[in-house]
Amino acid sequence: MGYIKTLRDIVIYSTDTIMKGKQPLALSDRPVRPPPIAKLAAKPWLRPPEGWVKLTIDGSFCMEDDTAGTGMVLRDSEGTVIFSACRFIPYVQEAFAAELYVCSEGLAFAFQHTDLPIIVDRDCTLVVSAV
Numbered sequence: 001m002g003y004i005k006t007l008r009d010i011v012i013y014s015t016d017t018i019m020k021g022k023q024p025l026a027l028s029d030r031p032v033r034p035p036p037i038a039k040l041a042a043k044p045w046l047r048p049p050e051g052w053v054k055l056t057i058d059g060s061f062c063m064e065d066d067t068a069g070t071g072m073v074l075r076d077s078e079g080t081v082i083f084s085a086c087r088f089i090p091y092v093q094e095a096f097a098a099e100l101y102v103c104s105e106g107l108a109f110a111f112q113h114t115d116l117p118i119i120v121d122r123d124c125t126l127v128v129s130a131v
Contacts, residue, residue: 007060010069010088048119050077056121057106059098068092070102074110074118082113 048054053076060069071086087105092098103122110118 007069007071010060010062010067045075045079045121047079048075048077051116052077052119053082053110053114053116054119054121055106055110057102058122059095059102061092061095061098066091066093068095068098068101070098070105072102072106072109074106074113076116083109085109 045056046054053074055072055074057072058070062068068089069086070089071084073084074082076082089098089101092101099122103120107118107120
């Protein structure tokens, strides 16, 4: 839910507001609720084979102010989360750069947390062909 909130905040708030951590708790009298996870998931997560881990990564880019957000989760073959992280990037030139950033950062974190072979689950075919 924190990752979803971060991606939503990138679209709603200014870079300065996010960096200072001064976002309002609600934009109106009614509480803001993120959409249910089931509506956001394009496909179900598939477990990696026994003895492997899976790194799920994604990047988000906002053209209006050249900011981005990244998120990653590393899970074992049982689905147990080994680590998860998200990050706000204050300046990115394009969506491709955000995707490359999350790919390299995610792999760097994964190498620190496991010696097992890694399957990278991502949605950017341009990054895959570039790597």
